[in-house]
Amino acid sequence: MIYIPSYLKKGSDDEEEVSAVEIKGKKITFWTIITNRRAMMCAVSSIFAMIFMLFMDTILSNYLIDEMKVDENYVGYFFALPCLIYTISCPIVGYATKFVPRLYLNQLAFLICFVGMLMFGPSKVFGFPQNLVLSTVGNCIDGFACALIFVPLLSEIVDAVKEKEGLSEVSDDLNDLAAGFFNTSYAIGCLFAPILGGAFKDWVGFRSTCDIFAFASLGYALIFFVLSVIPHLQKQSKTKS
Numbered sequence: 250m251i252y253i254p255s256y257l258k259k260g261s262d263d264e265e266e267v268s269a270v271e272i273k274g275k276k277i278t279f280w281t282i283i284t285n286r287r288a289m290m291c292a293v294s295s296i297f298a299m300i301f302m303l304f305m306d307t308i309l310s311n312y313l314i315d316e317m318k319v320d321e322n323y324v325g326y327f328f329a330l331p332c333l334i335y336t337i338s339c340p341i342v343g344y345a346t347k348f349v350p351r352l353y354l355n356q357l358a359f360l361i362c363f364v365g366m367l368m369f370g371p372s373k374v375f376g377f378p379q380n381l382v383l384s385t386v387g388n389c390i391d392g393f394a395c396a397l398i399f400v401p402l403l404s405e406i407v408d409a410v411k412e413k414e415g416l417s418e419v420s421d422d423l424n425d426l427a428a429g430f431f432n433t434s435y436a437i438g439c440l441f442a443p444i445l446g447g448a449f450k451d452w453v454g455f456r457s458t459c460d461i462f463a464f465a466s467l468g469y470a471l472i473f474f475v476l477s478v479i480p481h482l483q484k485q486s487k488t489k490s
Contacts, residue, residue: 277410277423282430287409290477291402292434294355294469298398299438301362301466302331302391304446304458305369312455317381330385331392338396351401352481358397359470363463365390370459379456403431 282288305312306328313319313327345354368387371377406427411419449458 277414277420277426279426279430281414282406282410282426285406285409285413287413287477288406288427288430290473291406291409292430294359294398294473295402295431295434296438296441297466297469298358298362298395299435300442300445301359301366301462302395303439303442304449304462305455307443307447308450308455308458316379316455317384319381327385327388331388331395334389334392335395338393339400342396342400346401346404350481351405352477354397354401355405356470356473356478358394359466359473361397362391362394363467363470365394366459366463366466370456370463372460372463373456374460399435403427406431 309327310321310324313324314321319327342354365387367375367377368383369391371379371383371387377383407419407423410416410423410427416423446458449461452458453461
């Protein structure tokens with residue numbers, strides 16, 4: 250009731266409900282979303298975010314038990330903790346979108362994810378000590394970064410299509426298609442994350458795997474800045490002028 254935009258609260262009997270089929274003579278389809286650059290960047294961001302967040306799912310337990318000497322009865326808490334941070338952070342991020350453009354929050358998220366994964370390893374590249382407290386803090390930071398990524402993405406997809414297609418209102422059809430598109434990209438990330446995590450762990454070990462994904466997050470942050478943030482800033486500059 251608090252966070253869902255009013256245009257999503259329309260009932261099916263609302264006579265003013267907008268049909269996606271006849272908005273300016275255009276039919277909104279999956280192809281409309283797929284060919285939208287901003288929407289596709291959101292999808293790619295979702296895929297990479299899930300890979301960065303979930304690559305450890307198949308390898309973390311063994312690492313904690315074998316190398317960190319954590320009692321196996323407590324391993325579940327290490328998986329639950331970032332979920333708790335994510336749960337607490339989501340409403341905060343939702344409120345923050347009123348004041349900070351969603352693109353900036355996504356950009357910040359991948360930079361925070363970079364720092365979190367360096368601590369989570371802990372990083373061998375930077376010579377961090379193999380410390381359980383450091384890993385736990387890094388795990389919590391990744392939970393917060395996850396909220397920064399996922400909370401703004403769906404509404405960003407909807408706004409991207411609305412703006413490009415020149416729609417005055419958002420229809421239920423567009424919301425449904427955007428939600429399906431968003432969850433498809435989310436699922437793709439969930440599919441590849443444990444596969445890549447297991448493969449890299451077997452290849453270079455757990456800590457180096459964390460380093461690899463940390464720098465991948467930093468690299469994607471740079472790509473996102475070039476392809477999304479800079480065009481957004483240029484568009485704002487033209488609008489003001």
